[in-house]
Amino acid sequence: xxxxxxxxxxxxxxxxxxxxxxxxxxxxxxxxxxxxxxxxxxxxxxxxxxxxxxxxxxxxxxxxxxxxxxxxxxxxxxxxxxxxxxxxxxxxxxxxxxxxxxxxxxxxxxxxxxxxxxxxxxxxxxxxxxxxxxxxxxxxxxxxxxxxxxxxxxxxxxxxxxxxxxxxxxxxxxxxxxxxxxxx
Amino acid sequence: xxxxxxxxxxxxxxxxxxxxxxxxxxxxxxxxxxxxxxxxxxxxxxxxxxxxxxxxxxxxxxxxxxxxxxxxxxxxxxxxxxxxxxx
Numbered sequence: 001x002x003x004x005x006x007x008x009x010x011x012x013x014x015x016x017x018x019x020x021x022x023x024x025x026x027x028x029x030x031x032x033x034x035x036x037x038x039x040x041x042x043x044x045x046x047x048x049x050x051x052x053x054x055x056x057x058x059x060x061x062x063x064x065x066x067x068x069x070x071x072x073x074x075x076x077x078x079x080x081x082x083x084x085x086x087x088x089x090x091x092x093x094x095x096x097x098x099x100x101x102x103x104x105x106x107x108x109x110x111x112x113x114x115x116x117x118x119x120x121x122x123x124x125x126x127x128x129x130x131x132x133x134x135x136x137x138x139x140x141x142x143x144x145x146x147x148x149x150x151x152x153x154x155x156x157x158x159x160x161x162x163x164x165x166x167x168x169x170x171x172x173x174x175x176x177x178x179x180x181x182x183x184x
Numbered sequence: 185x186x187x188x189x190x191x192x193x194x195x196x197x198x199x200x201x202x203x204x205x206x207x208x209x210x211x212x213x214x215x216x217x218x219x220x221x222x223x224x225x226x227x228x229x230x231x232x233x234x235x236x237x238x239x240x241x242x243x244x245x246x247x248x249x250x251x252x253x254x255x256x257x258x259x260x261x262x263x264x265x266x267x268x269x270x271x
Contacts (some may be wrong), residue, residue, distance in 0.1 A: 018211055024209040036203045046206040053212040054219070108193045117198035120191065139195035167188060174187040183190050 005069045013060055024053050027070050034074050037140045038081030039088075040121055049082060071150065078133070078151045087130050108183050120184075125172045126148045131166035136158060 005026075011019030028049060035048040063072050108116065112174050120139060124132050135150060137143045145163060149156045174180075 017216075019207045020216075021213060024212055025227070027206065028208055029203075031250060032206055033203045042204055045187040045204070049206060050208050050215060051214050052223075054207060057212070066202070072235045108190065108197065111197060113197050113201040115248050116194045120194045120198050122196075123191070125234075137192070140198055142199055143193075169189050170191060171186075174191060179186050179190055 002069070006065065008067065009060060009065075012057070015171065020057060023069070027073055030055070030070055030079055031073055034138070034141065035081060037121075037136050038084055040118065043082075048077075048080055051080050067150075075151050075153075078137070082129065082152075083134055085132065089129065108174065111183075122173060123170070123177070127166060127169060130162060131169060134162045135170060137165050138163060142164045 005023065008019040008023045010022065028127050032045065034050050035045050035052065037044045039048060052073060056073055059076070063069070111119075117140070124135055124139070127135065133152065134148055137148045138145075143151070144161045145156050148154075148163075149159045152159070154162075
């Protein structure tokens with residue numbers, strides 16, 4: 001762990017807000033990147049990032065300092081993002097891939113990065129929440145099964161099993177959506 | 185090409201996506217202050233509620249005798265006299 005992090009965490013625990021501000025500034029980009037995988041809406045994503053740092057502040061005492069601080073933050077972020085999906089499902093706000101018109105027989109290589117991310121995001125949104133979480137971290141963040149297990153608090157075996165089943169389900173969905181015809 | 189290969193290719197492109205940047209520090213610190221103030225208000229409310237409950241309990245104990253009298257005001261006239269040693 002960075003010494004600067006440790007000093008700022010100790011200072012934050014003493015109530016020095018400047019120290020916590022430094023921690024926020026240091027990691028907000030990484031956390032924004034993670035939360036963007038949970039919501040691609042600017043306002044919602046910003047709200048989620050704020051929630052991560054607020055919750056982290058009030059849980060700061062529980063940070064053991066064993067792993068990097070950013071890992072601890074992303075664990076909180078993953079939990080908040082997952083909860084957000086749960087609430088979103090209750091409001092039934094996910095948009096099916098069929099509504100996305102920009103996929104008509106496109107070359108993947110010619111696709112804009114954010115367009116590719118949008119398609120993948122919508123495709124994964126069709127999955128069950130737990131499957132979606134594992135594949136989101138795997139595909140978007142390029143996490144290994146070990147890293148995912150650490151983030152979500154599961155065993156590596158469970159993550160591997162979940163990822164295998166999720167990929168099988170994703171394949172079925174992608175075939176149903178004629179992804180092969182839409183993208184080449 | 186397998187449909188999952190397409191997904192993997194999409195993922196590789198998606199990883200390079202530039203993500204929006206938000207400066208959240210001011211809002212986060214404001215939210216933290218707000219929650220701390222709320223927590224303080226709760227503590228004050230809890231203390232006030234505790235003191236009120238204690239006062240009510242004391243009053244209840246003091247009023248037990250009065251209650252007995254109200255329930256049966258002439259009981260004292262029929263109750264056997266207590267023997268009081270005069271010396």
